[in-house]
Amino acid sequence: MYEAGQREKLNIAKSNEDAYVKLARLSLETYVKTGKRTEIPGGLPEEMLRDRAGAFISLKKDGQLRGCIGTIGPVTGCVAEEIVRNAVSAGTEDPRFSPVTARELPNLVYSVDVLAEPEPIASMEELDVKRYGVIVTSGYKRGLLLPNLEGVDTPEQQVSIAREKAGIRKAESYSLERFKVVRHK
Structure with missing residues (x-):
């Protein structure tokens, strides 16, 4: 059944x-x-x-x-x-x-x-996890997380997961970019 x-x-x-x-x-x-x-x-x-x-x-x-x-x-x-x-x-x-x-x-x-084309942002306050994906960059390390993912409810979670994917440690400085997507299902 x-x-x-x-x-x-x-x-x-x-x-x-x-x-x-x-x-x-x-x-x-x-x-x-x-x-x-x-x-x-x-x-x-x-x-x-x-x-x-x-x-x-x-x-x-x-x-x-x-x-x-x-x-x-x-x-x-x-x-x-x-x-x-x-x-x-x-x-x-x-x-x-x-x-x-x-x-x-x-x-x-x-x-x-x-x-869509990513745009630089100054801080996590400019993120909305439902609307924007995030790219976290530190030197040659780069991590991306798509927007509107189940279980990702805050910008802090979104950035933390993207940093982890890139291998960026907590003590390392990083820059942020945000982007929109058109999702096709």
């Missing part, structure tokens, strides 16, 4: 996916099944082919994070290429997880966050 309910929820989520999420799903599924990256399909919205931006792909399985990789700024020619690249990386290169297997593919829920 539980499994049937979960399958139904997944099917509803998949049927409501927009072009960004469908491309992320196609990218990872193609790579896991064939070992090759997918070509950019036709019929994508023009802004996906025209615009350049960083993008993070998050994968969840049974409500738990299963992979998340992205780019702060664009490293490819367009958002569609960024999604193809980062979806494969989220499923196969996130060091916190083993690579996604073909058996897992039907159980994954995807989200795609397209990042």
Whole structure:
């Protein structure tokens, strides 16, 4: 009974996916099944082919994070290429997880966050965890945390997690940037 309910929820989520999420799903599924990256399909919205931006792909399985990789700024020619690249990386290169297997593919829920240009801020008081993601930088160390994440309720938590991800110790000085995202589910 539980499994049937979960399958139904997944099917509803998949049927409501927009072009960004469908491309992320196609990218990872193609790579896991064939070992090759997918070509950019036709019929994508023009802004996906025209615009350049960083993008993070998050994968969840049974409500738990299963992979998340992205780019702060664009490293490819367009958002569609960024999604193809980062979806494969989220499923196969996130060091916190083993690579996604073909058996897992039907159980994954995807989200795609397209990042706006980061802006420097003077202090945590300029953060709103629901509205802004944060980038914490100290020398060559850089950590990023997306906005509006479950369990992250204060700017202090947000900055602490981003510092930890970057390996920035409490005694080290750091600078802050904030950014908005457009989240596609």
